[in-house]
Amino acid sequence: MGSSTRLDLLRLATAGSVDDGKSTLVGRLLYDTKSVLADTLDAVHRASVDKGLSTPDLSLLVDGLRSEREQGITIDVAYRYFATPNRSFVLADTPGHVQYTRNTVTGASTAQLAVLLVDARKGVLEQTRRHAAVLALLGVPRLVLAVNKIDLIDYDESTFEVIAKEFVDHATALGYPIGSVLSIPVSALVGDNVVDRSAHTPWYVGPTLLEHLETVPVEPDPHDAPFRFPVQYVIRTNTAEFTDYRGYAGQVAAGTVRPGDEVVVLPAGLRTTVERIDTPAGGLPEAEAGRSVTLVLADEIDISRGDLIAAAAGAPAAVDEFDATVAWLADKPLRPGARVLVKHGARTVQAIVGELSSRFDEQKLTSVPDPDSLGLNDIGRVRVRTAEPLPVDDYAVNRRTGAFLVIDAGDGSTLAAGLVGAGLQVLETDRGGTGGAQAPTGTPDLVSPGP
Amino acid sequence: MDPTTPITLATLDASPLDALDRLESEAVHIFREVAGEFDRPVILFSGGKDSTVLLHLAVKAFWPAPVPFPLLHVDTGHNLAEVIEFRDHTVERYGLRLVVASVQDFIDDGRLDERPDGTRNPLQTVPLLDSITSNKFDAVFGGGRRDEERARAKERIFSLRNAFGQWDPRRQRPELWNLYNGRHRAGEHVRVFPLSNWTELDVWRYIQRERIELPSIYFAHRREVFQRDGMWLTAGPWFGPRSDEPVQELTIRYRTVGDGSCTGAVLSEASDLDQVIAEVSASRLTERGATRADDRLSEAAMEDRKREGYF
């Protein structure tokens, strides 16, 4: 296709406390980018009239399931889609409610940018800080602080500046570098600085929210990193054209692979070279992170689903014991010694969560040593022992190969999001007292959220 | 990589994968995860554009081996001939096995009753679930997209269904990174939606980029139609017209494939992909709202049908 149809994709998440205006803001983005179609809009107009409103309530555009509509709250991550001529957006709308950690973790796990909302009258709240900490922990590389309801503080510059500074200071303490955080004064209700520049904020010279979303660099997948390729499936066939074909299907999780590259297959540790990178359109000279391909290797070695093909130089160690941070997402609590399943890459193994070394205190943004258990929405440091070795990376280095799921072996439910390694330095402020909770990388004071 | 290195513009060069490449890669990844973790997957295939794209992606995911799953068509019996021809031709071309669950069979032997309004989309649920149970399918790929309407916006890519095929919004698992959890108990199955993150426009652009063949009804053609509930329906043995519904020959095209008695055509001159894409880009109606009578019955229609075990 011509270059005119070439679009980037940006995955973003939103977060905010209830009533800060997140639904209205997301509705406004959809509405002003003309991503709402006539019949949907008609329904919203009708519902707004029913509610006795004179202008359409844009929050109704993003109000999903019936039970939520009835309760008038949003309780689960919802995905929205909009596009401009240069970029498509996948927006994970994560409601700020009781389940905020669960939702924020889910939405943030794939996000390249997060928009955090605050009410300009209230400023940065405890929950704003917690949200930012969770986003930093999950490695979302960029933040936008939308200071909403700026109309209700008479578009006052100094109030905005105080809020923006307080937030940027907090984000910096969480490890966000200068330039990765932007604060924007907006009114979701009126539309100021969401898509169109506001005449009410002449003192604000930065981009509108949409301008920023359209132009912010999309973090590439880590294609400079050492190559990582979890084998999802072994493709075999035997035809006239493809005699005794055997290819390893997967998605490049990190780095770039080229024919001739020396690789090692983990956990077995066997070495070989990449012969071809196959796709139905033909062989590729290279495949970078994010691409789904099929690798054909030079030697016949025994490889099955769950194995990891990695660069021979810079392969991870396959370990059966590691420190991790978990965000607990289930009602039943985690206790030391719990037997679970761990899914890492394409491999699921039995595991035991040995000790709980600390729990993140959401109120104080510090960690509490040696908790008895972790409950729903708790974030804590644990030691994981697995029945078979896993070739893990540190999450701070690679979001893909440093992530794992904790699964209930009995009912199959997803119990937790797991991050290999130290997680946030801010969670480690009680380092002296927590003994076992040492960062494996001998971490500096701040860990930069990274792709 | 030194984790303390600040992110600077210099390290943020544009990614070479564009939006369609990323959506394709995500869908291929999902197909392979299911092939690796489930025993008996099946692809719902109606011959419509979304399921045709789905099949194309499956073919790409396992190439040069054939797609390792059969196809399942829940056949309302109210089909346009072009679509059934296309279905059979496609199945043959890829050398796949097609399972047909027939609404007509269920009506004939009394397991289902024809509805007074004659529409059969709501009758698809029972034959679908029956087929899933009798064939022991444990993963069922569907072409559903989250942009189709609001109740789908919170649907997971892996959507767990109980033994009755029902979807419980409160029991859905959080979906993290690209790590999908397909574990289920005996009798349960998982609906899998590889096109979750695609929009209607993405689907059309991909069809164009990949030169995917579609049934001819998606492009403008002359057809004898009559108007009912603001939609243009094809005159045919099951769809009417009633005596008060005059038949006219008009230039129309279909935007979705479904039960012909409640899936409407739109007046359109868009006779090739460029024109269809231009039309979709400028569209003033979402495709379901425009052309599916059963979605217009109530705001929460889709959600109700999902709870019942429809897609």
Ligand SMILES: Nc1nc2c(ncn2[C@@H]2O[C@H](COP(=O)(O)OP(=O)(O)O)[C@@H](O)[C@H]2O)c(=O)[nH]1
């Ligand atoms: N004045 C004003 N009100 C707003 C603005 N944004 C949202 N609101 C109102 O704040 C209330 C909560 O908004 P909503 O979007 O439902 O908040 P959510 O709970 O964060 O999704 C509603 O009454 C909105 O109309 C704004 O920018 N200015």
